[in-house]
Amino acid sequence: MDAICMKDLKKAMKKHMDESRYEHTLGVMYTCASLAMRYEYDMEKAMLAGLMHDCAKCMPNAKKLKMAEKNHLEITDLERKNPFMLHAKLGELLAKKKYDIDDEEILSAIRWHTTGRPAMNLLDKIVYVSDYIEPKRDKAPNLAEIRKLAFIDLDQALLRILEDTLGYLGDSTDDIDSMTKKTYDYYKEQK
Ligand SMILES: [Fe+2]
Ligand SMILES: [Fe+2]
Numbered sequence: 590m591d592a593i594c595m596k597d598l599k600k601a602m603k604k605h606m607d608e609s610r611y612e613h614t615l616g617v618m619y620t621c622a623s624l625a626m627r628y629e630y631d632m633e634k635a636m637l638a639g640l641m642h643d644c645a646k647c648m649p650n651a652k653k654l655k656m657a658e659k660n661h662l663e664i665t666d667l668e669r670k671n672p673f674m675l676h677a678k679l680g681e682l683l684a685k686k687k688y689d690i691d692d693e694e695i696l697s698a699i700r701w702h703t704t705g706r707p708a709m710n711l712l713d714k715i716v717y718v719s720d721y722i723e724p725k726r727d728k729a730p731n732l733a734e735i736r737k738l739a740f741i742d743l744d745q746a747l748l749r750i751l752e753d754t755l756g757y758l759g760d761s762t763d764d765i766d767s768m769t770k771k772t773y774d775y776y777k778e779q780k
Contacts, residue, residue, distance in 0.1 A: 595633075598640055598688060606647045609725075614643055616723030617716070624715045627740050638698040638716050641690065645679035653679055667766065674766065677703045704768035705751060707775035714743050721750045729753060748776045 603611050621639030625632045645653070650672040657664050657675050660682055668674045681700040684690040698716040701709065705717050721729060722736045729735075730753055739746040751773040755765065 595637065595640070598637070601688070602640060602644060605644070610643060610647055613723060613725050614640060616725045617642060617719045620719035620723045621715050624719060624739065624743070628711060628715065628743060630711050630715060634692065634695060635712060635715055637690070637692075638695045638712055639719055641684050641688065641695070642680065642699050642702045642716050642720060643676065644688065644699070645676040645683050646673070648676075648679070656682070665766075667764070671764075674703065677701065704766045705747065705772035705776075706768060707772055709747075709772075711743075714747055718743060718746050718750065722746075744776065744779065748773070748780065751776060 602614055606614060618636050618639035621635040622632050624630070625635035648656070653672040653675045654664070654669070656679055657668075657672075662675070662678050662682070664675070677700055680702075681696050684696060684699050690696060694710060694712045697710065698712045701713050702716050702720055706713070709717065718739050722732065722739055726732060731749065735746055735749050735753075738749060751769065754769060755773055
């Protein structure tokens with residue numbers, strides 16, 4: 590994970606993403622670095638996870654489904670209906686197979702960045718929270734508060750994000766990955 594590797598991966602992300610997704614990616618990468626400073630995590634690893642978290646996002650939906658099928662990934666009905674939801678699973682796959690990332694923590698952070706999971710490790714949390722609070726984000730409710738909270742208590746910020754995500758999508762749990770609810774229940778219990 591040297592500097593050259595980061596440089597090449599940055600180039601690859603720029604090439605495969607539209608401009609706004611690339612801007613978001615850089616925002617997540619630097620927010621990951623900031624949270625790594627705050628919570629004393631390896632900064633290079635955090636930046637790499639941030640850089641790669643959406644590496645499968647800009648693939649056409651049909652290709653997402655095809656790749657998931659080809660690699661025998663489990664596809665839920667919800668994912669079949671909304672193939673963009675596969676980008677975390679596919680991101681882990683691409684990071685491993687195409688970009689030669691073998692760090693298990695980085696792969697896990699990519700895998701769980703959309704839903705979280707119970708008992709997340711520190712990097713999982715850093716990437717999940719950064720994805721939500723990076724500077725280009727502007728639509729989510731309570732952003733200013735959550736941004737501040739992220740640097741005070743990461744678990745509290747995580748819980749607030751899960752809460753808002755579930756609230757934002759309303760009671761129609763139809764469009765929510767069941768893992769988001771599981772993650773929420775887990776962290777609510779921890780409180
Ligand atoms: Fe994503
Ligand atoms: Fe993202």
